[in-house]
Amino acid sequence: ELKVEQNPLFLSMQEGKNYTIYCNYSTTSDRLYWYRQDPGKSLESLFVLLSNGAVKQEGRLMASLDTKARLSTLHITAAVHDLSATYFCAVRTAGGTSYGKLTFGQGTILTVHP
Amino acid sequence: GAGVSQSPRYKVAKRGQDVALRCDPISGHVSLFWYQQALGQGPEFLTYFQNEAQLDKSGLPSDRFFAERPEGSVSTLKIQRTQQEDSAVYLCASSLALSPAGLPNTGELFFGEGSRLTVL
Numbered sequence: 001e002l003k004v005e006q007n008p009l010f011l012s013m014q015e016g017k018n019y020t021i022y023c024n025y026s027t028t029s030d031r032l033y034w035y036r037q038d039p040g041k042s043l044e045s046l047f048v049l050l051s052n053g054a055v056k057q058e059g060r061l062m063a064s065l066d067t068k069a070r071l072s073t074l075h076i077t078a079a080v081h082d083l084s085a086t087y088f089c090a091v092r093t094a095g096g097t098s099y100g101k102l103t104f105g106q107g108t109i110l111t112v113h114p
Numbered sequence: 115g116a117g118v119s120q121s122p123r124y125k126v127a128k129r130g131q132d133v134a135l136r137c138d139p140i141s142g143h144v145s146l147f148w149y150q151q152a153l154g155q156g157p158e159f160l161t162y163f164q165n166e167a168q169l170d171k172s173g174l175p176s177d178r179f180f181a182e183r184p185e186g187s188v189s190t191l192k193i194q195r196t197q198q199e200d201s202a203v204y205l206c207a208s209s210l211a212l213s214p215a216g217l218p219n220t221g222e223l224f225f226g227e228g229s230r231l232t233v234l
Contacts, residue, residue, distance in 0.1 A: 004156075031220070031221055033223075035225075041227060042118075042225040042226055042228055043205070043207075043225040045222055045224070048221075048222050050220065088156050088157075090156075092221055101147070101159055101162060101170065102223060103159070104156030104157050104158070105156055106155060106156050107154075107155070107156050
């Protein structure tokens with residue numbers, strides 16, 4: 001059974017600081033996704049990582065994937081208040097009859113304060 | 115609209131009542147998923163449709179849960195004889211099964227805003 005673990009689960013950051021959220025998963029996967037969720041809202045897709053070594057950046061967020069280590073990171077640079085949200089990683093089971101079913105981590109609640 | 119639409123957004127049910135939650139996916143999306151998100155948790159898979167065929171219902175927690183997508187577009191998740199532990203947000207997501215020509219299929223899921231069910 002595929003397990004996805006994120007850490008930390010809670011992250012309180014000062015504006016302007018850098019930090020990294022980690023996502024570990026237990027079995028082989030070919031795709032990894034990062035989503036953002038604001039309170040009472042749905043999940044917004046941030047990044048799709050399709051291969052080992054993939055790195056994607058959007059604004060102050062950068063995501064990377066190491067399929068050999070079964071690890072993805074979401075790095076936050078110079079945090080601003082607007083980044084406060086819950087961040088989820090999700091992993092797709094590789095190969096076979098995979099049809100896109102994703103397994104999610106527990107989420108990391110990020111709070112950015114002045 | 116252009117996104118995944120779900121209704122009702124909020125539903126309060128007395129224990130034992132039946133509820134029906136509706137999902138209208140993005141036009142042209144073949145794949146449709148239902149997820150359950152408990153408070154403070156990540157979404158958990160319930161069931162998957164490809165067009166009208168329900169190919170995976172392994173995540174449905176009990177036989178009180180039933181989903182259908184009879185014409186391959188709108189889907190309904192029905193919960194019979196609701197229990198307090200059914201209280202959660204039910205998320206619907208859709209995805210292209212096949213990529214446009216020349217583009218990789220990312221498998222990205224597009225989520226609706228969810229239906230928040232509270233069972234008293």
